[in-house]
Amino acid sequence: MAVTTRPSLVRDPRGTRSTIALKLLMATSGVLFIAFVLGHMYGNLKAFGGEEKFNDYAEHLREIGEPLLPYGGLLWIIRVGLIAALVVHVASAVALARRAGRARTTKYVARKYTKSAISSRTMRWGGATLLVFLIWHLLNFTIVKVDVSNGDTGVKNPYELMVANFEVWWLTIIYLVAMVALGLHLHHGTWSSLQTLGLTNSVAARTRAKLAGWVVAVVVAGGFSLVPVSVLLGIIEK
Template sequence: MAVSGLLFIAFVLGHMYGNLKAFSGEESFNGYAEHLRELGEPLLPYSGLLWIIRVGLIAALVVHVASAVALTRRAGKARSTAYTVKKNRNSSLSSRTMRWGGATILVFLVWHLLNFTIVKINPSNGETGSHNPYQLMVETFDLWWMTIIYLVAMAALAMHLHHGTWSSLQTLGLTSTPAARARAKAAGWILAVVIAGGFSLVPLSVLLGIIEK
């Protein structure tokens, strides 16, 4: 679970960087989207490397979800009797919402892929199969409710990253000293703010008219 989680952190960092190309305009954003499909040519066919990455991410997602289910069952077997009184003195909100946050991110991921990758649904008019990623993005986030959905998902992602980063580093044995634990907690906060904040900039900027068609 730790290793697959770190792979996703690397992916969302790269994905966030690509999203921020929207601030450079339509040509730059669409050029970046097209460049992703050309990676690996001529050794690989058009979109070949992109599909390899997609398959790898799907495999990592299966591993991550399966690990979460296995750990949840293990925790349930370890304590068959519920606490009489449960006090969350030493746990953070992000650690207590990992399961619900993960489920929220998974549901959002399905919609996000339908919206921008698989079917390319334009929520503003119901059309599908857009060949202009920039226009699809702007028309999607011009809708206030789509921006709200996206921001809620980013809040869940921030919480997941905050505790997930710490937990991954702890699992890999990188929190053995007080200084190391402090660095791991700081890394969790930094990644949560940078990644979720970076992703949120684009929909907010579209909604406010900073990024336009």
């Protein structure tokens, strides 16, 4: 008599290990991004100190490490590291999404989201939105340095570039929508990272992880939003 094995109970140890590895890569790269956006947000808030302080801060970033590093050397190290982390993060997310799709053999007639937060349901689309926004943001403020208000490129003054762009109301709206997407992504991403790293093994730990997700989301998204809103309202001006 032949013995059959139920397919649902068959496990692939190598597949399980690689899935865990992908989740760890996503978690660690996500933590790097959280550290970066916190530092970037702090720098943006220098705008409230006026043009001189903001530009001095921008220039100081390029001088860090001299003469051991060339002018702007540390910034390029950070950029390359962030690009590598972004590639790892996106590739891991795509691989995990494909695995989840293959594992789901039965399509649901109706989906029920009663127990899932909006931040978890929008992770994929939110991540794609942020990727598109990031490309535009780099072109706008770092690579091409486009002054959208008059079409100039290569603007040298960081403060003037920032103010000129955020005085354009539709660009500010786009930026704020992106910050909502960032907040949602950070909320669920923080929780998921802590869970993957094994820091949610108790009720108290899960509560702290959820709180951490909200704190990171509100602080980062709110902090980034303060500057464009203040420019649009005339609080920060040339």
